[in-house]
Amino acid sequence: MPAERQQDHFSIAEASDYLGCSQDTTRRMIARGEIKAYRVGPRLIRIRRHDLERALKPVTRLDLVSAGGGA
Secondary structure, three states: OOOOOOOOEEOHHHHHHHHOOOHHHHHHHHHOOOOOOEEEOOOEEEEEHHHHHHHOOOOOHHHHHHOOOOO
């Protein structure tokens, strides 16, 4: 039996689960260019794991202060 392979491409629903956000948020991130997505045929949209991981950015103290959430 072959070893289970790590998934390389995600649907919008799968990408949303991976990121922990709604599908609407994922679609907005794609529209803003924060996540690169690829159309497969006329309807399917797929997102590479690499592109999802690039969208995850560490939060810094400065980010918290500018958002009004820290001291």
